[in-house]
Amino acid sequence: MEVGMAHSTAATAEQLLDLRRANSARCAEVIRATGQMTIAQIAEVTRLSRPTVTARLQDLQDAGLVVEISADAPQGAGRPATRYAFVADAGIVAGLELGKHVERLIFTDLLGRELWHGQRPVTIHHADDRLADAAAWVRTSAESLGKKLVRVGVAVPGAMDPAGIFVESAAFTEWRGRAVPPIVRAAFPVPVDVLHDVASAMLAEQRMGAAVDVSTFVVPILWHRVSAGIVVSGRVHGGTTGRAGNLHQRSDLRAADAYAADDLEWPSDPEVSSLVAAEAAGDTAAASSLDRFSALAADQIAMLQLVIDPEIIVLHGPLAIHDALVTRVVERLEDSLPVVAPVVVSEFGQFGTVIGAALTALDGAAEDLIGPGMAPHLLDRTLLSPAIGGHAPARV
Structure with a gap:
């Protein structure tokens, strides 16, 4: 059934314009997804009438969004069918x-x-x-x-x-x-x-990354301090004041003896890359610094695991590219919690x-x-x- 067929004949001009735009969007959507289509194919997929498809294609052509391309060779009698393509540029x-x-x-x-x-x-x-x-x-x-x-x-x-x-x-x-x-x-x-x-x-992540088809997940951002994004039942949860996920604001963690003060405002790359390289060369002080930050990050992510119970944890941020940090974070999570959601690093760097x-x-x-x-x-x-x-x- 065509969009808006149930509208009364008393529909306003604005409603009719909305109807035209909605039908144009349906035509454009199937062309965009498929590549090239004839009027008959568009009508079949959208379930719009051929006259409606023809009119909406003209609107899209006038807007420079759709173009006619070479017609198919005729099969038997009749004119060849013109095909239409989306103008990506x-x-x-x-x-x-x-x-x-x-x-x-x-x-x-x-x-x-x-x-x-x-x-x-x-x-x-x-x-x-x-x-x-x-x-x-x-x-x-x-x-x-x-x-x-x-x-x-x-x-x-x-x-x-x-x-x-x-x-x-x-x-x-x-x-x-x-x-x-x-x-x-x-x-x-x-x-x-x-x-x-x-x-x-x-x-x-939700559209085209690790969280496709996932309704509840968290995205901890690892950089000079740790914060996180939260999606619950497909919706971003920012909280009443917009501070949901600002894990670094816990004052008791700031004061904890287990963490050095400079770890709370850790440098971003390339300084951390230097620490990772130094640890690989046997620098125990660098290893200790990596241990402290990883412990802090893991403890904060553990809060999300316990409160949100996500389906997946997607690590983002400049520091998530370092295996030396990610491995430590995952190991501490697994040691401190009975159940941990799968932890992955974003593919988008x-x-x-x-x-x-x-x-x-x-x-x-x-x-x-x-x-x-x-x-x-x-x-x-x-x-x-x-x-x-x-x-x-x-x-x-």
Whole structure:
């Protein structure tokens, strides 16, 4: 049955427009998923009438989102059937991560195919100036690709309450107590989605990473301190104040004699890489430092295991790339708890957060350009760089 067939003849112009957009989205969705389709094939899959499909394809062509391609050779009498394809480069989206020490950027076309990714160290520390510089980086990078930027997803670090007010942020101290989404959106000439960096990493895992088909999981972030994202029954749980998962804020752990004060604000890579290398060379002090941090991280993750009882624990963050740390964390968890969920390291390396931002931008771009009803987007992992989680095409 076609969307909206039950609407009365008194439907308003706005309702009719919504109906057209919804049917356009259905047509675009099946073409995007399949590659090339005829009107008859689209009508069969969507269960829309052929006249409706024809009209909606014209709308999509007028918008530059669908194009006619060479017709099939006729089989028997009659004209060849025209096929339609989705125009992936009708626009591009960007995912931007404004990390404390590093900024990361990725561009994809409308089919989720990576066009470029990169990262750079943070050199500007005033919040507003840094945002303006990051927005310029996005703009000039898009221009260098020669494509039209249509939407940006921006992931920012720091605890935000449900209203988007920054409760705390070590990276953007000037924004504490302010609504962050309007600040970020004002820096860009296109629509912007703003989300917490941990929520962005969780989205990447939920859509196309270790947590696909998992409803309850946690994503501990291992870096100079430990925090975590929580998904319960498929929904991100930020808590009443947005602080859920900020494990490092326990004052009793800060004061514990078992942990040295400098372990609470541990350095990020490359300093930790140096510690790992030093331990491998026989440095007992480096080994002791790794032991202390791993014990602290494991004890905090154990809280999540006991309270959330997740199906899986996905380790993220700069320090999760070090087997010397991950092995210690897992061993301590297994020694201290009767049951531990499977622990895996994210396949996206340090780009999970920016990938989640790009996914959010893709979803928003589809609704902007086509209408509501498109399926959640994925990035094409066969075209994603191996360094950030790309997969080779499966052999047939």
